[in-house]
Amino acid sequence: MTLVVVGASGEVAQAAAGLPGDVVLVRMPGAPRLKGASVREFAVDYQHGPSFRDFVDGVLRRIAPVAVLSLTELGLEPAAAAARRLGAVGVAPEAVRDTRDKVRMRRALERTAPQLNPPFAAGDDERGLVERVFGDGCAVVAKPAGGTGSHGVRLLREMAELGEELRCPGVVLERYVEGREFSVEALSSGGRHRIMGVAEKRVGPGGFVEVAHVMPPPELEAGAEGRVVGAVEELLDAVGLADGPSHTEVKLGGDGRVTVIETHTRPGGDGIPDLVRLTTGVDWRRAALGWALGEEPRRGEPAAKAAASVFLTAPPGRVALVHPAPAPPHVDLAAWEVYVEPGDPVQPLRSSADRLGMALLTSGDGPAACAAAVDGLLARPVVVTEPEP
Secondary structure, three states, X not given: OEEEEEOOXXXXXXXXXXXXXXXXXXXXXXXXXXXXXXXXXXXXXXXXXXXXXXXXXXXXXXXXXXXXXXXXXXHHHHHHHXXXXXXXXXXXXXXXXHHHOHHHHHHHHHHHOHHXXXXXXXXXXXXXXXXXXXXXXXXXXXXXXXOOOOOOOEEEOOHHHOOHHHOOOOEEEEEOOOOEEEEEEEEEEOXXXXXXXXXXEEEOOOOOOEEEEEEOOOOOOHHHHHHHHHHHHHHHHHOOOOOEEEEEEEEEOOOOOEEEEEEEOOOXXXXXXXXXXXXXXXXXXXXHHHHHHOOOOOEOOOOOOEEEEXXXXXXXXXXXXXXXXXXXXXXXXXXXXXXXXXXXXXXXXXXHHHOOEEEEEEEOOOHHHHHHHHHHHHHOOOEEEEOOO
């Protein structure tokens, strides 16, 4: 029984190695070799069709894998196509396309659950932009239809700000929605969706780049959580994700309405799989692979009542000082990493790549204590910058 994993990181490779059977990793040429990996590994450019198809037909077909999966964004479509081509278990290619392309996702929701959509239009839909998106003079979010990590996301206050570079089918424009933002991890099997964890998201200046995730969410009462989960289940049905993992982001408005932001056929990033493991005892990366081999998620003893991932930011300039790790009250600092040192340049916070470090917090007192520690850490200038000359 062989599992092929396309585009595996070190954490994903470690999770795969613990599964029954053989594991084959397919990684991009030049990717650093994984330390301690006791699995077969091939260097193949899986992002460009012809060479990868030749590899699938010439190498993977002889291996005859039971399943072909990916938990990395750029590996999702190649893995789904390879599984279909080989007759192996995998995520449906149609579901991957309808989740990676935000315009397709919106149209799928429009057919079956339109109440979960904000007013939206593709960048080349002039009539839709005028009548639906900008019609009431509200703020509008413009983003690449296939983007991730908040890259290229912009907030437009009026249609006059809509430049020609945004008037194309590769851009989606959506009415900006106020509310608290949550992410939901789910594992689907035979069209049934099992919720693995719910986190509340905090964003930095500008309102789009994630700076913290708290699991479980503080002060989310059962009725509201039920609406959030129900919306995610409707979305997954709309895009046809019957089997496999998903990470979905939604907003809960003050009026109780849930609006879908986006979804992916993989676990969330930003340390969210670690939050699931710490608060539920489930190894989310292993579960996101093991379903294809018939393995049920294994639930161990949770390590904490609440956990959070927090990201360090600073004003643009050059790093002048980096403070040591703090000791927030009522939480434990499970991990601490700063990516910069004095003298390094700091860019404006436009995407996830502009963040400067990460901390992982756990709390035995519950989500309220964890959220308070997150607020304190976000307010504390760990990285101090000075303006460029």
